[in-house]
Amino acid sequence: MSNRKYRVTMLIGCLAFIATAVALVLIAFEDSVVFFFTPTELQSKQINPERRIRVGGLVEDGSTQRGPSDAEIRFKVTDGNTSLTIRYIGILPDLFREGQGVVAQGYLHNAVFQADEVLAKHDETYMPRNLATAIK
């Protein structure tokens, strides 16, 4: 094989490789990007119950209830206008407190948000990124 031909083959190989990688990235974005909403935004939107989303807001005072079954917790988050009930099974993060900001990740079923992950603010000066803008 001549040098030139060899280089061209190598180049095509590399391009094909990069194209594969780009395709992988795009497909992955389609499936795995998680959008963030505030409870008010959720009201006006039709969200596919199969779609994983994030919801953020402040935990409403006095809204935390423990369910009868295993480690089930219900609480409400609010953005000042609308509140949304969140159901979560598990141990809440150490920094979870009423009146503080949280972000929950999960699925919306019939106006109840089934969270599989709850993130609380990291320290006194930290607020989940999306929340800071949501509350303002």
Next chain:
Amino acid sequence: MIVELGHMALVIALVVSVFQTIIPLYGTACQQPRLISFACPAAIVQFTALVLSFGSLINAFVASDFSVANVVDNSSSLKPMLYKVAGVWGNHEGSMLLWVLILSFFGASVAIFGANLPEILRARVIAIQGLIGASFLTFIIFTSNPFVRMIPAPIDGRGLNPLLQDIGLALHPPILYLGYVGLSTTFSFAVAALLEGRVSRSWARWVRPWILAAWVALTAGITLGSIWSYYELGWGGWWFWDPVENASFMPWLVATALLHSVIVLEKRNALKRWTVLLALVAFAFSLLGTFLVRSGVLTSVHSFAVDSQRGIFMLVLLSVTIVGSLFLYAWRAPAIESSEIFFFISREGALITNNLFMITGATTVLIGTIYPLFLESISGEKISVGPPFFESTFVPLMVPLILAVGVGPFLTWKRDNLVIVVKNVFFATVCLFMVFVFLWGVPIGAMFGLALAVWLMLSVLTEWAHRVRLFRVSLFSSLSRALVLPRSAYGMSIAHFGLAVFIFGAVGNNFYSTEVVRYASPGEKIKIAGHTLTFQSVNAGKGVNYDSYVGKFVMENGQVIESERRFFPIEGQQTTEVGLCIRPLGDIYTVLGEAVARNKWTIRIYYNAFVVWIWIGSFLMSLGGLLSFLDSRLRIRLQGSCAIIR
């Protein structure tokens, strides 16, 4: 007083670093040996000044000098001594000071241990180190000064985030920084080579120990960080694809690519421009990491906006470095002559494959990490990119890479025959299929991943056996061959074996871990992954600066696992101390949640399969790098360098 001395030393370091940049560069430009020889002493003086400065900050923390704002914000008199010291780098200002301290450490190391380098190259490397140092020292003095006084001084400090009061966090940042900042040296070498307009095989030999040093520290640092998050955060996982983790992982990927391409440069005098470019990119990634973590842009746009001075300063620094070095590259790289033809089936072919996959991998991680930031700043749409993204992009890219890792070391340079190679890995491949058959019926990913890990282990061992001609000559002569194999050969084998162990652990962990979350009262039994734990009791306890509840779990063999919930009154924060029973097949990991009723607690128990192999594999990789670093063949003297000094 001591604080003022430290502050002064910091300013002196800045002044010295400016001279350290200008004088040697001017000296090399107009060939003045006296100006060139200014570089080494300047680097050592800068390092000494920063040691004094950092020492005085440590002193302020140890002595709990609450007239210093940084101590007030991050320490308290009640804190245990170890964490008073670790608190120095547990905050923004202190950790930036540690960053430049390590930067100047590398500059001084080049001055002290670089006797084998040509004078001009060394002077340029030190000058570039000085330039980076000068920028960061300016950043510290004007936006993040740790020596700012607080008057009147409060009686006690606000304490350190309890999550950071841990031995893992005392060790993790300095070691990680050694790696991060160590890449500055390779960056400086690359810039010096571009200024010189030539890259030689000797250059590859000179720069390789510095790449290895940075890589070893980076690997160990990331591993320590992963271990820390595993037992301190209480989420049961070991890697979350969190932006902060990615920030350290991206430079690692590029540094790994660099580590391999520089071998091609050394052995085949090829891939010159590419290697130089990688050296520039590796440091750009580590600056990007520093920017992401330190500017506050990740934790919240909010904090970025409040303290935009820092973020913007770093962004400018980052852009100037990237644009400047790429400009220099575009201008000077064509001067570096390089013409090599590669054949895919050859050692260099395998190493290039490594580079291709590592860089593509780094790019996908980069996209996943910064795309949400871009999208939010442009369209205001808020998204998060989590583990599923990285698992479906990064992980598939690693599969062909692993094949290349297994096959590559068997290949000869220049051109090899695929048939011979296939013969070489035949045994390992047969075993691969046996593992397949053995694991038939388990999830396909687990089957594939575990088999690949086993295949890699076997091919690494086979390669070693080839080197010592095991079973082909007498056992004794094999043994004597094994003893004289160069350290770098062992380094490679151990690092690759470590990778295999890591993959084994990571895949196994992904597929065989389970968890149980429930309410439980003391006395109840909990079944998980074939084990039965008894939730025995919860007692109140007290630590130096916290109160706690200690939950006791007992394994069926009588082993006690204790898990704590701590409350830190000074910081007003709660933390979870995980209970761990480490086993080769899988850790039992217990978390005590809050009390839901009298004598009823939420508990969460994880069975984290094979997790210990993840750490062992990572440390083996680091150890392999260390062995290569210690290879005496890399310590060549001034041989062949006369040709470089023009």
